[in-house]
Amino acid sequence: MPDTITLELFRYHPDRDERPRFQAYEVPFREDWVVLDALNYLKDRVDGSLTYRWSCRMGVCGSCGMMVNGYPKLTCAAFLRDYLPGPIRVEPLSGFPVERDMVVVLDDFMQKLSSVKPWIIRETAAETMASGEYRQTPAQLAAFKQYSMCINCMLCYAACPVYQHEEQFVGPAVLALAQRYNLDSRDQGNSQRYPVVWADDGIWDCTFVGECSAVCPKHVDPAGAIQQAKIQSTVGFMRSLLPFGNR
């Protein structure tokens, strides 16, 4: 086991730098350290100006996603020992503008997220708390549960070549989340989501590269969700061609 390992960090300070640069740091190598531990070590002891997001340290909050040796990873789940002998190159998530160092601009993702109305929509607004809870069987829950596991870490966007080249693409996680609510037996808002989901910049921008699902730390399988939505969209289109098909 080596005593130390080298980290090459992407550095960009918006007020001082014209261009980003890479800066190499040596950190102690520990068998049980993840990349995030190494970053925290550096920030605490070596360079307090180092900027990155993190919170839970356990794959729940979804804020520590970065490119580790070119691959989108939750840095709290990327063990140093898997990158021996190093160096480990850490960059901000690919495809997003860089605010500073490892921090990317989230506005585009946030705006897309709300565009699919990721909440339960009911047709009858008059329902109140007094009308009671919505019942759901375990089988109905199983139909969408997988897609509800998303932690909005955006690793799938960083892995998606379509999003890297066409910024308007709604993208994997948001489309999977739309599917999550469309498949929910309690939801009645499908038709409100179709204008975003079925649009050219929605599911039809996807060329099924499949890397979103490969990098997803929560096994959400956004690629699968998008292909399912394509089938539903096609069936919906065919139905609209029939004289009485448009339900």
Added chain:
Amino acid sequence: MAKPFHRPHSNTWWLRRGPYRVFMLREWSATIFAVYTVLLLVLVSKVLDGPEAYDDYLGVLKSPLMIAFHAVALAAALLHTVTWFQAVPKAMPLRIGEEKVPPVLLMGGAYATLLGASVVVVALFLLD
């Protein structure tokens, strides 16, 4: 006001990772099918032109270059078949109650259908 930095795109992004390369190969191999379709349409028109034209065209198809092209087209078709069938359980997941039908079973079903259809096609020719 701080300015976010937009990193430049590269045109060689797809060389970076194995799955990207397979994806590009699959996309570009579609052009092979376009050429193959043209060859097939020419064959049909030669059949309409009579036995001589048909035999002449068969001669062309037997040239080493044509055989090589068809071998490549077959390989590309297999790539598409395999990746398409891999997508089946993703695009059309089946559930029985709470349980997911295992993906292998769905893919197996796709291959079985392919095999069945192939047997029918081959039988049509052999029974002729």
